Amino acid sequence: MNQLHSLKLFALLLILKSTILLPTPTAVAETPNDDEMIPRGVVERLLRLNIPDFMGVEKELLIGKLPGNLPVEIPQPTNTQIIGTIQRGKDNYQIELDIPQPATQVESFYQSQLTSKGWKQQKQPSPQQAFATTANQSNQNIGYCKSEKGPSINLSISQSEKTSTAVSIGLSTDKNNYFVDT
Helix, strand or coil, rough: CHHHHHHHHHHHHHHHHHHHHHCCCCCCCCCCCCCCCCCCCHHHHCCCCCCCCCCCEEEEEEEECCEEECCCCCCCCCEEEEEEEEEECCCCEEEEEEEEECCCHHHHHHHHHHHHHHCCECCCCCCCCCCCCCCCCCCEEEEEEECCCCCEEEEEEEEEEEEEEEEEEEECCCCCCCCCCC
């Protein structure tokens, strides 16, 4: 999971670096598909999705949807927008959502939905933030597990606007990749 966050940070830094060093364009080129602001190939390359990881696991990017073969039901509040999913092999998924609700409501929703389906909330240390947050941002990291043998869900809930929340869901069904601390 930390590798995925490192890859995201690396891609963001590459994008920021390239936008700072490039001259300001005088004209904006039309994109061939209005639904994609950045071409899929660029995103896959920046996130190194076109290269298997160190264990040979291939990754797949799904824009705007969940995989059809998702082994666990992921509850979604009303009006959730699915940004996309990165599937790493058959056992690991990173799902990005935008939810038009405050972070406290989103956190309550997931706690209620997951615990009612037999998931147990885990104790997790809060990761150190790489960037400073502003007064109107709140970040919450919460882990859930079905049993000591998994599967596990890790939620990262970040509110950057009063009524909108970004949610990153890490789902692992790999029996060797669980953090269990009840």
